[in-house]
Each structure stands twice: as C-alpha cells, then as structure tokens.
Amino acid sequence: MMIAQTPPPPYYAVIFTSLRTPVEDGYKDTATLMMTLAQTQPGYLGVESAREGVGITVSYWESLEAIRHWKQQADHLIAQQMGREKWYAQYKTRICLVERDYGFDKE
Amino acid sequence: MMIAQTPPPPYYAVIFTSLRTPVEDGYKDTATLMMTLAQTQPGYLGVESAREGVGITVSYWESLEAIRHWKQQADHLIAQQMGREKWYAQYKTRICLVERDYGFDKE
Numbered sequence: 436m437m438i439a440q441t442p443p444p445p446y447y448a449v450i451f452t453s454l455r456t457p458v459e460d461g462y463k464d465t466a467t468l469m470m471t472l473a474q475t476q477p478g479y480l481g482v483e484s485a486r487e488g489v490g491i492t493v494s495y496w497e498s499l500e501a502i503r504h505w506k507q508q509a510d511h512l513i514a515q516q517m518g519r520e521k522w523y524a525q526y527k528t529r530i531c532l533v534e535r536d537y538g539f540d541k542e
Numbered sequence: 543m544m545i546a547q548t549p550p551p552p553y554y555a556v557i558f559t560s561l562r563t564p565v566e567d568g569y570k571d572t573a574t575l576m577m578t579l580a581q582t583q584p585g586y587l588g589v590e591s592a593r594e595g596v597g598i599t600v601s602y603w604e605s606l607e608a609i610r611h612w613k614q615q616a617d618h619l620i621a622q623q624m625g626r627e628k629w630y631a632q633y634k635t636r637i638c639l640v641e642r643d644y645g646f647d648k649e
Binding site for chain 2: 436437438439441444448450452453454456483484485486487488489490491493519523524525526527528529530531532533534535536537538539540541
C-alpha cells in the first residue's frame with residue numbers, strides 16, 4: 436500500500452471508517468476483490484487503506500457522479516449488503532471535496 | 543480508537559497519509575502528545591487513525607480557520623519539523639470539505 440498519486444485538487448475523497456465484527460467468512464477475499472474492482476471504475480483516482488483496531492479506507496474520485504456510480508455497482512451493492520449483515524459492527528462514510536493538498540518526500 | 547462522532551456536515555477533514563522511516567526516536571510519544579494536544583484546539587471535532595504499512599490519520603475540524611490555527615500551533619510546528627527530519631519518508635496532507643456523511647450501527 437502506497438500513498439495515492441492523485442491529480443491537483445479539486446477532486447473527491449470517500450472516507451470509510453469501520454469497526455469489524457469477529458466474523459471472517461469471506462471478508463478478506465471480498466475486500467481484495469472490491470479494491471481491484473474499484474480500480475476499474477470510471478473516475479477512480481486511487482485508494483489508501485489501513486486497519487489498526489479501526490479500519491480507514493480512503494478512495495479518491497474525479498466527481499460525485501463517479502462516487503454514485505461506484506456505490507451502485509452491482510457486485511459492490513452485494514458486498515455492502517454482506518458488510519452490514521456479517522462483517523461490520525459499525526461504519527461511517529464521509530463524502531468530501533478535496534480542496535487543497537501538499538506533500539513531502541525525503542528523496 | 544473509535545469512529546469519530548462528528549456533527550452533521552458541512553465540516554472539514556484533514557487526511558494525513560504517511561510512510562515512516564525506520565527511525566523511532568520519540569515518534570510514539572510525540573504522536574500521542576500531538577493527538578492529545580489536538581483535542582484541546584479550538585474547532586477540533588475528532589480524529590481517526592490507523593497504521594498498517596501506510597499510516598492514515600484523519601482529523602475533523604469546524605472550519606479552515608481551525609485547521610490553520612492547529613497547523614501553526616507552536617509544539618505542533620516543532621513536531622512537523624521533526625517529522626520531516628526523522629520519522630517520515632513521505633507524506634501527503636489533504637484538506638477536505640465533508641459535504642455528506644452516513645453511517646451504520648449494528649446495535
């Protein structure tokens with residue numbers, strides 16, 4: 436996992452913060468599949484993800500339209516449903532306009 | 543670490559994504575101190591953080607003014623400087639307007 440290489444702002448971010456249940460039952464495979472599938476969606480710009488107690492996945496998108504399209508993608512809808520039934524005790528999704536960014540690179 | 547309890551949008555998020563150097567040298571203590579200090583700043587709304595290879599810390603704020611104030615806070619400025627000198631190989635900071643959010647709670 437690297438820091439996402441996103442274009443100059445403005446663009447959109449979806450911050451998905453979650454707490455897992457103890458249930459595994461296909462979680463990892465589905466998470467990997469959704470990550471791969473997201474990359475093929477129109478308007479996808481990148482993703483960053485880490486879990487340490489809480490899980491934080493930030494995906495980056497060109498537009499709100501691209502976010503809506505991904506939210507309604509058929510396989511993703513099924514994964515969201517299984518997430519609520521089995522894998523997540525709690526989650527919060529935040530749709531954000533990235534107004535400004537800056538970075539640092541030691542090299 | 544819990545999911546941050548933020549008010550209804552709009553509010554601001556700062557997504558700080560980082561890759562660490564192998565250098566420890568006070569990193570954990572400083573990170574904890576900055577987390578505690580952030581909570582006392584005007585306009586602070588909450589924070590979520592996880593590291594798994596990449597580190598993602600999202601802090602939530604009432605306004606751009608609150609974010610600017612925290613960025614310029616004296617102890618935080620020193621920590622940022624040490625971060626660039628010792629602890630971070632690479633980072634990216636994204637300033638975002640949270641336009642919409644929704645959640646799920648199994649309970």
